[in-house]
Amino acid sequence: MTQNHNTECPAFIGRAYPALQSNRVEATLLSSVPLPSETADQDDLALSIIDEHGTVIATALLSHVTVDPPLGSTSRRITFPDGTLFETDEHQAVETLTGETHGSILHSLEQFRPRLMVLVVACIAAVWVLWRFGLDILVAAAIALTPPVVVAQIDRGTLSTIDFTMSEETLLEDAQQAKIQKIFKRLLSYLDEDDIGTSDFKLLFRSMPDVGPNAFALPNGTVVITDEFIEQFDDEDILASVLGHEIGHVIEKHGLRQTYRSLSIYVLVAFLAGETGPFIEDLLLEGNLIMSLAYSREHETSADHFGLHLAHDAGYDPNGLKKFFEWVTENAVEPPQWLSTHPSSTERVQEIDDFIKTLN
Amino acid sequence: MSENAIEKFKFTGNAKEWFGIWIVNLLLSIITIGIYSAWAKVRAKKYFSNHTYVSDRNFDYHATGKQILIGRLIVIGGYILFNIVLIAVPFLGLFLLLALIGLMPWLIVRSMMFNARMTSFSNVRFNFVGTVGKAFLVFFIYPILTALTAYTTAPFLSRAVRKFSINNHRLGTAEFHFDGPIGPFYKAFLVAIAWVVIVGGLGMLATGFNILELAYAMDNLETDPSTAGSIIGMFYLLLFVAVLPAAMIYFAMIRNTVYNATTLTGGHKFNSTVSAGKMLWIALSSFVVVVCTLGLMIPWAQVRMSKYLAENTDLIPGGSLDDFIGTQQAEASALGDAFTDLEGIDVGLPV
Numbered sequence: 001m002t003q004n005h006n007t008e009c010p011a012f013i014g015r016a017y018p019a020l021q022s023n024r025v026e027a028t029l030l031s032s033v034p035l036p037s038e039t040a041d042q043d044d045l046a047l048s049i050i051d052e053h054g055t056v057i058a059t060a061l062l063s064h065v066t067v068d069p070p071l072g073s074t075s076r077r078i079t080f081p082d083g084t085l086f087e088t089d090e091h092q093a094v095e096t097l098t099g100e101t102h103g104s105i106l107h108s109l110e111q112f113r114p115r116l117m118v119l120v121v122a123c124i125a126a127v128w129v130l131w132r133f134g135l136d137i138l139v140a141a142a143i144a145l146t147p148p149v150v151v152a153q154i155d156r157g158t159l160s161t162i163d164f165t166m167s168e169e170t171l172l173e174d175a176q177q178a179k180i181q182k183i184f185k186r187l188l189s190y191l192d193e194d195d196i197g198t199s200d201f202k203l204l205f206r207s208m209p210d211v212g213p214n215a216f217a218l219p220n221g222t223v224v225i226t227d228e229f230i231e232q233f234d235d236e237d238i239l240a241s242v243l244g245h246e247i248g249h250v251i252e253k254h255g256l257r258q259t260y261r262s263l264s265i266y267v268l269v270a271f272l273a274g275e276t277g278p279f280i281e282d283l284l285l286e287g288n289l290i291m292s293l294a295y296s297r298e299h300e301t302s303a304d305h306f307g308l309h310l311a312h313d314a315g316y317d318p319n320g321l322k323k324f325f326e327w328v329t330e331n332a333v334e335p336p337q338w339l340s341t342h343p344s345s346t347e348r349v350q351e352i353d354d355f356i357k358t359l360n
Numbered sequence: 361m362s363e364n365a366i367e368k369f370k371f372t373g374n375a376k377e378w379f380g381i382w383i384v385n386l387l388l389s390i391i392t393i394g395i396y397s398a399w400a401k402v403r404a405k406k407y408f409s410n411h412t413y414v415s416d417r418n419f420d421y422h423a424t425g426k427q428i429l430i431g432r433l434i435v436i437g438g439y440i441l442f443n444i445v446l447i448a449v450p451f452l453g454l455f456l457l458l459a460l461i462g463l464m465p466w467l468i469v470r471s472m473m474f475n476a477r478m479t480s481f482s483n484v485r486f487n488f489v490g491t492v493g494k495a496f497l498v499f500f501i502y503p504i505l506t507a508l509t510a511y512t513t514a515p516f517l518s519r520a521v522r523k524f525s526i527n528n529h530r531l532g533t534a535e536f537h538f539d540g541p542i543g544p545f546y547k548a549f550l551v552a553i554a555w556v557v558i559v560g561g562l563g564m565l566a567t568g569f570n571i572l573e574l575a576y577a578m579d580n581l582e583t584d585p586s587t588a589g590s591i592i593g594m595f596y597l598l599l600f601v602a603v604l605p606a607a608m609i610y611f612a613m614i615r616n617t618v619y620n621a622t623t624l625t626g627g628h629k630f631n632s633t634v635s636a637g638k639m640l641w642i643a644l645s646s647f648v649v650v651v652c653t654l655g656l657m658i659p660w661a662q663v664r665m666s667k668y669l670a671e672n673t674d675l676i677p678g679g680s681l682d683d684f685i686g687t688q689q690a691e692a693s694a695l696g697d698a699f700t701d702l703e704g705i706d707v708g709l710p711v
Binding site for chain 2: 017019020021022023024071072073074075077085106109110111112116119120122123126127130134138142146150153154156157158160161259263267268270271272
């Protein structure tokens with residue numbers, strides 16, 4: 001609050017409405033130094049609204065009224081404790097009355113001046129930073145807040161959905177299963193204890209004729225490999241590097257990251273779009289879909305690296321993964337959906353070659 | 361005040377001023393990871409309300425950023441929880457989905473109530489008194505019935521939604537009332553359908569576009585991105601020329617019909633004179649400008665549309681506008697409002 005007692009007390013014209021009524025009267029707002037009996041605060045002012053006939057409609061201390069913050073050139077509104085509303089276009093006078101407030105700082109920031117260009121640039125920069133780092137922070141916080149029990153339940157829930165919709169019991173013999181479990185165990189023994197955290201790794205076998213040769217990981221460490229995969233690739237090196245890749249997804253929490261990331265983007269766009277209009281909102285969401293594919297491909301490459309490292313550490317030949325992707329390229333059995341969320345196989349073979357060089 | 365003279369609505373905002381507020385809203389919303397968006401919403405709604413005048417009286421918006429933020433946090437929490445449960449416990453998720461469908465009419469009604477109570481005209485607050493039961497009929501049962509008639513009864517649904525919204529709105533103690541024949545709704549519906557069929561059909565003939573190609577292109581997004589891209593681009597272009605103008609035509613015709621058949625206690629009437637062609641021109645030219653300026657002209661486009669709509673809206677007062685009496689209202693929570701914001705459901709009062 002500014003020092004009002006040595007400046008002239010402002011008086012300004014406007015319109016007044018009694019509480020809960022649309023009845024509008026031309027009115028004047030007067031201010032005066034309050035009597036010492038009214039307040040102990042020397043800076044306070046006594047306000048009164050008088051109508052055209054000089055009748056006092058309402059009185060109150062400045063500290064008891066609500067002054068709406070300035071907003072562009074819209075009329076200023078002052079609400080008295082009894083509900084009487086005073087409305088005026090004398091912006092300067094209201095400003096002297098209230099002094100500098102949070103609202104007036106915001107208001108001055110919003111003025112249409114060349115300075116606003118800086119804000120435009122800052123806005124674009126902020127979008128980029130939010131996209132590049134802000135989302136990751138949000139996602140990391142959400143992951144940290146997710147109780148391990150929930151992650152374990154996600155594994156059970158997803159697995160039951162898969163079993164219900166597309167998988168059948170494995171037809172593999174026990175000996176063959178045991179052999180692959182051994183590879184899996186061996187890989188796990190080369191993991192960092194800290195990396196494992198609360199994850200509960202287990203390898204499951206399922207027959208999925210419609211899916212074909214494939215393997216996937218659930219967030220809490222459940223890794224599923226199809227019978228079709230094992231029939232096609234009964235090669236320890238291939239199995240080790242593919243299992244390593246899936247373990248990489250779990251350790252790096254790719255599943256949860258993608259879920260939280262798309263949720264946060266949806267929420268952010270939905271609430272910020274109030275500022276853009278519905279059509280632009282659609283564009284943003286479509287754009288996000290394409291961007292999330294890129295994000296998913298990034299995860300695949302990262303899991304490739306992890307798997308290669310792990311397989312290498314555990315004494316397997318990292319070229320196994322390469323053999324697998326070479327087979328995929330040759331047989332061109334890649335389903336479209338796999339294509340959009342995963343990098344192309346030729347690209348991956350190239351990446352793997354580059355990576356193997358760094359291992360040695 | 362002269363009685364029965366037509367009072368024109370007027371929007372006094374201007375693009376420069378709104379741009380300043382808009383860009384600050386956006387910047388602060390982004391750097392606070394969305395938290396400020398609650399306050400930004402209040403500033404935006406207040407700006408457009410305050411600048412809308414009729415008979416020298418304006419509207420106001422009274423919600424606080426804190427209220428909106430709390431509503432949004434609860435809804436986001438629920439939304440995340442819902443999505444997690446859907447993955448983690450799929451069967452429970454199915455029940456939750458049903459529960460949410462049951463909850464939606466309640467949320468929509470709460471949202472309409474919140475928006476009405478937080479808006480005032482000439483110092484008197486609006487109110488909304490629609491019941492959840494009626495909302496369930498209008499937003500769930502009627503759409504199912506409409507679908508069963510292969511959408512031939514869509515105009516009835518359209519009218520029912522507007523009746524539900526308008527007849528349950530109050531300005532203080534004054535009641536809004538809308539009732540009109542179904543004819544104009546069918547007319548608007550048929551004109552819009554005709555546009556989609558004729559323009560869409562001509563467009564498909566001219567470009568040799570077909571849906572199968574689009575489906576194929578979507579599946580081959582990565583192997584053949586350039587062909588896929590051009591087919592998808594074509595799809596959006598067709599959508600743009602066939603569907604959006606139809607929506608605009610429908611909106612304009614329905615708006616005129618509805619306003620002209622709406623009254624407010626006290627003998628007040630409304631009139632709307634928007635033209636579909638003019639609306640279409642404004643929307644399309646604004647869209648081109650907005651895209652070319654990477655969104656920076658959005659505030660200009662919003663002000664332009666608000667000005668046009670206000671200029672083409674009249675109030676025909678049946679008496680003094682000094683006589684509206686407000687009612688004491690309980691505070692409404694912003695929960696429903698946050699939900700409709702998230703889902704992009706428009707429940708605002710069409711001014």
